[in-house]
Amino acid sequence: MVDKAAFENSFGFVLVKSDKERYVVKCQDKRCEWKLRAAKVLNTRFCFSIRTHHKMHTCSRASQSTVKKRKGTPDLVACLLHGDYPGSMETPNPGTIQKLVQTRFGVKISYSTALRGKNRHAYDLRGDPGESYKKLYCYLHMLEKVNEGTKTSVKLDEAGKFMYLFIALGATIEGFQCMRKVITVDATHLKNGYRGVLVFASAQDPNRHNYPLAFGVLDSENNDSWNWFFELLKSVIPDSSELVFMTDRNESLINAVAYVYPRAHHGYCVWHLSQNVKDHAFNVNKGVVSFYFREMSRHYTVAAFEAAYSSFEARFPSAAAYLVKTTNNRKETWARVHFPGVRYNLDTSNCVESLNSTFRPARRYALIPMLDAIIAQISKWFNEHRKEAAAGSEAHKLVPLVENLMHDMWKEAEKLHATELNSFELLYDVVAKKSDGTADPESKNYSVDLIRKSCSCRVFDFEKIPCVHALAAFMEFNTSNVDSSRYPMQLIELVSHYYLIEVWQLAYWRTIFLVPHESEWKVPEDVKAKKIIPLQPIPKKGRKRTKRLFGPGEYRRPRTANKRRKRQGIVWGA
Ligand SMILES: [Zn+2]
Ligand SMILES: [Zn+2]
Known part of the structure; x- marks a missing residue:
């Protein structure tokens, strides 16, 4: 801290004494009275209190400027980062830190000093890795204690x-x-x-x-x-x-x-598979291959899938062979x-x-x-999700995502014409409506089974949410049975119970408690006695990679800014 202040006000100081008990610094000008004396507070490990501080320098400013500037150190950088980014692991890159130190303290530091300071800041924050392993059993004991089950x-x-x-x-x-x-x-x-x-x-x-x-x-x-x-x-x-x-x-x-x-x-x-598959296609746009593959994997009916698959084989034979x-x-x-x-x-x-x-x-x-x-x-x-699950209106029985989907599909379902085939087994035939409201025999028909929750388009079967045809059949059921003794059907009867709001709320009813501070831990002796030998850290050279390494066939999206710059140039022969 003294280091940082000294740089900010650009004066030098001399360390008189620094040990586990005391820390005494004086102005580098021997005749000056500026002095700081700090001593350890009793029964603490790192807590120092300032005992003496002569605030005013009696030396002259002019004599200071001739003194050779002190060098920036990783500690100085870490100290700066502690102040500017308290509790944050995300600090600027070393190049920016270099400039930051230059403007703040007027000291030039090397790239590696900046990087080491950045790492030291992170190290101070995230704690001592070795200590973590020693405390692990006690930590887990407390975690189990505050979160039942x-x-x-x-x-x-x-x-x-x-x-x-x-x-x-x-x-x-x-x-x-x-x-x-x-x-x-x-x-x-x-x-x-x-x-x-x-x-x-x-x-x-x-x-x-x-x-x-x-x-x-x-x-x-x-x-x-x-x-x-x-x-x-x-x-x-x-x-x-x-x-x-x-x-x-x-x-x-x-x-x-x-x-x-x-x-x-x-x-x-x-x-992931699409990224690998596209790498085995040649002389084609690889993005198209992966897109086509993902679309193919999503088909609902065997007929549609087989058609897509054979055309995939024909268009990208090498990718299909790899697959x-x-x-x-x-x-x-x-x-x-x-x-x-x-x-x-x-x-x-x-x-x-x-x-x-x-x-x-x-x-x-x-x-x-x-x-x-x-x-x-x-x-x-x-x-957050507990709040979200409780926030919906009383009328809504389905989670917002499905509720909105039903809302959108309702309009589409109204354009379809459903014919009842069996009033007991609730079988329907669904086709498009003509403008006068009658069935259009030219359009493709779908058969819906409301009891087995199935439709020949298979979306209903796979997603456990009614497809647009099932919705049309559902409307037909409720309108044609208005006067009869049968009860109207509820939409939620057709949707998997996993999409009901009340089921969703249940998933979040319990609170997750955080492990209390170490000083609050009450751990039995037998747990305390368990020993773990911590792993040895593996020394690493160079800058640390923080992003996920990509697997085979995955690429980072190229920077768009560079692309644009390229495009601005003259294209010869265009
Ligand atoms: Zn002084
Ligand atoms: Zn359908």
């Missing part, structure tokens, strides 16, 4: 060294009963100086929000680590044929799901129409991406601050 587990190797960590919060496990049984699993690398991956198993709530079920830290993605993670996941979410896992195509991950959850269904993330090879010709792993499980309307690639970006800064913290950050974020989401 929480399951945590730590795996050590034979030497007692930390290997894996698993946490599933009680509130989210309980809430999963109200969720569609589709779980995405994803791993990203940690940036805290130790190798390892942060793993999330996450569901999606009916209004398309992330709903993390469990998370953990593994040493890397391998058979042992994934098996360990899924065994623990299975202890809170049992195997069932209703379960669907959506993941990328990491081989260990695929094996672990198949081994631990034999009854569950497993599909691949279509977005067959890489998936062992198992179309059910990526095509919705062939998928054996119930995936509803989930588009899984987006939610994994947003989870990754949400926790990007946290992945640089030491273990416990990272866990704190993750739990705080989940708790925040719970609070």
Whole structure:
């Protein structure tokens, strides 16, 4: 701090004494009376109080300017960043810090000094990584205590060294009963100086929000680590044929799901697969290939899918050949129409991406601050979505997303003409309406079964939300039965119960509590006695990468600004 002040006011000082007890500095001019004396406060580790401070310099300003300027240090940079970015891991890049120090203190510092100062700032914030491992058992004990039903587990190797960590919060496990049984699993690398991956198993709530079920830290993605993670996941979410896992195509991950959850269904993330497939197409626009592939995977009827598939094969033979090879010709792993499980309307690639970006800064913290950050974020989401679920009007029975969809489709459904085929089995034939309101025999017809919740367009069957044809049949039922003894049908009878607001609210009824400050911890002696040998940090050279490394076939979008500059130039021969 004295350092920073000295630079700001550009005077030099001499350190008289600095040890664990005292810190005394004087002005560099011996005759000057400026002096600062600080001493340690009793019974504290780092707390100093200023005992003596002669505020006025008695030396002359002129004599100061001849003195050689002190050099900027990483500590100075860290001190500046502490002041300007309190509690924030996101600090400017070293080049900007160089300029900042230059204007603020009038000192030139090198790029590496700026970078080291930036790293020191982050290190001070995120805590000592080694300490985190020592306190881990006590932390997990407190987490389980404040959040009932929480399951945590730590795996050590034979030497007692930390290997894996698993946490599933009680509130989210309980809430999963109200969720569609589709779980995405994803791993990203940690940036805290130790190798390892942060793993999330996450569901999606009916209004398309992330709903993390469990998370953990593994040493890397391998058979042992994934098996360990899924065994623990299975202890809170049992195997069932209703379960669907959506993941990328990491081989260990695929094996672990198949081994631990034999009854569950497993599909691949279509977005990741599309990035790989497009790389195997040649002499064509790769963006078109990936788009075409994703569209193809979304078809609802076998006929439409087969037509799209054969035209895909014809247009991009090399990409199609790769697709067959890489998936062992198992179309059910990526095509919705062939998928054996119930995936509803989930588009899984987006939610994994947003989870990754949400926790990007946290992945640089030491273990416990990272866990704190993750739990705080989940708790925040719970609070927000709890409010959101309670905010809707009384009339609305469906979550806003589906309610809006129904609203939009209603207008379209009114343009259709439904004919009752069987009044007991509620079978309908739906065609387009002519302008005079009668059925148009020329248009394509769809058959709707309101009891089995099915339509020949198959959207109703897959998404568990009525398609536009089912809506038309529903209107026909209610208008034709106005005077009869039959009760009118409610729209919510046709929608999966997972989309009901009251079910949505249940998923968020429990509060997620944060782990209290360390001074409040009450931990039994046997937990305290458990020892973990912390991992050794892995020394790394150069700048730290903070963004996710892209897998094969993924590219960062090129900067648009550069493109534009290029276009402004003269194009010869155009
Ligand atoms: Zn002085
Ligand atoms: Zn339909």
